[in-house]
Amino acid sequence: DAGVTQSPTHLIKTRGQQVTLRCSPKSGHDTVSWYQQALGQGPQFIFQYYEEEERQRGNFPDRFSGHQFPNYSSELNVNALLLGDSALYLCASSVRDFEKLFFGSGTQLSVL
Amino acid sequence: AQSVSQHNHHVILSEAASLELGCNYSYGGTVNLFWYVQYPGQHLQLLLKYFSGDPLVKGIKGFEAEFIKSKFSFNLRKPSVQWSDTAEYFCAVYSSASKIIFGSGTRLSIRP
Numbered sequence: 001d002a003g004v005t006q007s008p009t010h011l012i013k014t015r016g017q018q019v020t021l022r023c024s025p026k027s028g029h030d031t032v033s034w035y036q037q038a039l040g041q042g043p044q045f046i047f048q049y050y051e052e053e054e055r056q057r058g059n060f061p062d063r064f065s066g067h068q069f070p071n072y073s074s075e076l077n078v079n080a081l082l083l084g085d086s087a088l089y090l091c092a093s094s095v096r097d098f099e100k101l102f103f104g105s106g107t108q109l110s111v112l
Numbered sequence: 113a114q115s116v117s118q119h120n121h122h123v124i125l126s127e128a129a130s131l132e133l134g135c136n137y138s139y140g141g142t143v144n145l146f147w148y149v150q151y152p153g154q155h156l157q158l159l160l161k162y163f164s165g166d167p168l169v170k171g172i173k174g175f176e177a178e179f180i181k182s183k184f185s186f187n188l189r190k191p192s193v194q195w196s197d198t199a200e201y202f203c204a205v206y207s208s209a210s211k212i213i214f215g216s217g218t219r220l221s222i223r224p
Contacts, residue, residue, distance in 0.1 A: 003155070035214075042116075042202050042214030043156070056211050090156070098144070098212045099163075103156040 004104035006091050012110045013081050021076040021107045025093030029102065031055075032074040034066060035090040037106070043090055048097075049074050078109075086111045114139040116205050118215035125193055126223045133188040133218050135177075135203030144206040145186040147177055148214075151199045159201070162186065173197070195222045 005024045013019050025032050031050045035043035045058035049068035068074045072093075078085055088108050092101040117136045125131060137143065147159040160171025167179040177188045186203060203215040 033212075040216065042204075042216050044214070045212050048211075058211055092156075098146075098206045100158050100161070101148075101156075105155055 004091055004093050004102050006089075006104040006107050008107060009105070010108045010110075012112060014112050015081055015083060017081050017111075018077065018079045019081060019109060021078075021089050021091075021109070023074045023076070023091030023093075023104060025072050025074070025091075026102045029093035029095055030072050031094045031096065032068060032072065033092050033094070033098070033101070034074070034076045035092065036060075036085075037088040037090055039087075046076070081111045083111050085109065114205070114207060114210035114213055116203055116213050116215040118201075118203055118218050120218045121216070122219045122221070124221045124223065127195055128192050131188070131190040131193045131197070131220070133201055133203075133220070135186045135188065135215060137184050137186070137203075137205045137213075139184075139205065139207050139210065141207055141209065145177070145179055146204040146206070147171065147175070147186075147188050148202045148204060149199050150202070151196075156202070159188070193220075193222055195224045198222045 007022045033048040034046040037043045046060050047057040052068045063079045065077045088106045090106045092103045115138045145162040148156045149159045150156045162169045162179045170176045200217050200219050202217045206212045
């Protein structure tokens with residue numbers, strides 16, 4: 001049984017560009033949430049998707065957007081990249097809200 | 113704004129020593145509390161959680177945590193650590209107001 005998978009593992013972009021990160025949830029899970037983890041910090045909640053809709057959102061600007069597909073997989077899009085967007089982006093899936101999150105290994109994004 | 117504090121950034125213990133990692137949060141309403149662990153080279157995974165009921169919660173691998181509402185604390189404990197407990201530990205708090213917030217983590221190193 002595959003766990004949460006994320007792609008790509010590493011990505012290098014330049015300021016102003018746009019990026020799309022992808023996540024496939026653990027089998028049987030219908031809820032996907034995304035997190036930004038800066039070096040030396042804990043994960044910071046970006047948003048959560050359920051039934052193809054954004055259900056909850058953290059304190060991130062509108063440059064951060066997402067999508068969930070009918071097969072429960074999800075994308076995170078970041079527009080107009082800033083240097084400060086450089087971080088590890090984690091995806092987590094669950095059956096319900098935040099009761100028990102299963103994390104992927106993340107996508108390391110570097111913005112130059 | 114709600115916050116989660118993990119005051120110990122790096123803890124070094126010898127095998128068989130007792131462990132207590134601190135976690136304090138700053139929200140007076142109803143919360144759900146979690147400890148997540150990340151072993152070297154692995155994904156973040158749930159160690160234990162508190163939703164309601166007995167404030168002393170037991171998790172995997174002999175870990176436990178006690179919710180003390182009056183102190184806004186949810187400290188993680190283990191009576192006797194092993195080398196395999198070397199990992200980074202994150203406390204997290206969920207509330208309807210602030211969604212999920214993770215602490216900055218505590219790195220635990222165990223000397224064999």
